[in-house]
Amino acid sequence: MQHDHDIIIVGGGMVGAALAARVGHAGFSVGLVEQGDIPAEPSGDYDLRISSLNARSLAFVKASGTALPEERSCPFRHIDVSNQDGTGHSLFSAQDSGMDDFGIFIENRTLQYALWQRLQQLPSVACYTQCAPLSTITSSTGRLLELDNGKTLSARLIVGADGAKSTLRELAGISVSSYDYHQRAMIINVETELPQQDVSWQVFTPTGPIAMLPLPGHRASLVWYDTEQATQDREQLDDEALKAAIEMAFPKRLGNLIRIVARASFPIKRQHAHRYIGKRLALIGDAAHVVHPLAGQGLNIGLHDADTLAEIIIQGRDPGDYLNLLRFECQRRAANQAMIAATDSFHHLFTGAKPLRQLGDLSLQLAERFPFAKRMMMQQANGLNPFKMR
Ligand SMILES: Cc1cc2nc3c(=O)[nH]c(=O)nc-3n(C[C@H](O)[C@H](O)[C@H](O)COP(=O)(O)OP(=O)(O)OC[C@H]3O[C@@H](n4cnc5c(N)ncnc54)[C@H](O)[C@@H]3O)c2cc1C
Structure with missing residues (x-):
């Protein structure tokens, strides 16, 4: 059966647009469905939504041929973590992990705009804006997506990158566990x-x-x-x-x-989808997981999902192959679960009862005394997981 696209991605935020750019750059036919309009060029003062992009995320974005404007991004080389009374303090330097910097801070809208600029240069990518999915069903070799603008599209794989309140996740009947901090x-x-x-x-x-x-x-x-x-x-x-x-x-x-x-x-919540995949369907980014933002990792792990899925798609023959999607789920669930657990423990260690806070202070002191542990923490935070949970 002939499909409209190899892959349809619902949600053209930073994660969805980054996946579209990467697989589009690799020559796959991609349809990107976004409820909003084409992002406008950022101008004026800096926007409120800023994110850190770590080494792996930056490498992934650049692998799609996307150019990020240096004048609107800020590299950072040190991360300084302490507690208010000064009993715990740890300074992490990129140099100690053999890197020039940890990554950059960039406005969300600047990253999204740069990715969309790239999408518009890619002949294999079609962007469907101002529309959203109404329903989805599987066919023998793919999946159909009915949109609220009267169109129905088909592809071998449909990816939900439509954020924490994902419609695609709901249409696929995938539930979530959530926690309000x-x-x-x-x-x-x-x-x-x-x-x-x-x-x-x-x-x-x-x-x-x-x-x-x-x-x-x-x-x-x-x-x-x-x-x-x-x-x-x-x-x-x-x-x-x-x-x-x-x-x-x-x-x-x-x-x-x-x-x-x-x-x-913004309210602080965490959320985790019970499954990341279905038949010819995958969830990435906030559609799959929302973590406490205190470690600045929510977008990073979303981009790591996109990176892993893109690698699997590029290496495989059928983007919607269930065994390949299972590989994606196994790899990313383990890494994301570890990040959810880490940010959750940080939250409870530093804002919990006094004995817990003392444990938190001790962890900072230990990180300072054991450079090996510090290096491992930094590699983890940079997506360069020493245990290779990619
Ligand atoms: C206060 C705060 C600070 C943060 N700081 C950091 C940080 O420093 N570093 C970091 O890594 N992360 C950070 N995060 C997390 C990060 O912002 C999110 O993880 C990231 O924005 C998720 O990107 P996404 O593309 O998955 O989802 P979104 O950004 O939510 O994008 C979803 C896209 O899908 C579209 N969409 C939604 N529904 C539909 C539909 N039905 N049909 C079609 N399109 C649809 C939307 O219009 C949007 O374009 C922070 C979060 C918060 C709350």
């Missing part, structure tokens, strides 16, 4: 007197971590995790009062703030 993350973009440098730091407090992600020049993205109530109260503050609250709570190393550029807050 009862925390919110307030993201605040600021202009600082000091130029921000190549270090990203995070300080654990009993109610949640506070973090600084450097942006080019005198800009930084601050992340302030706290209880839902405390965040809601903070949201009511005007810019001057919020600036004063940041200067009180954040370490002095941030330096004086010139102004608050933008702010918003």
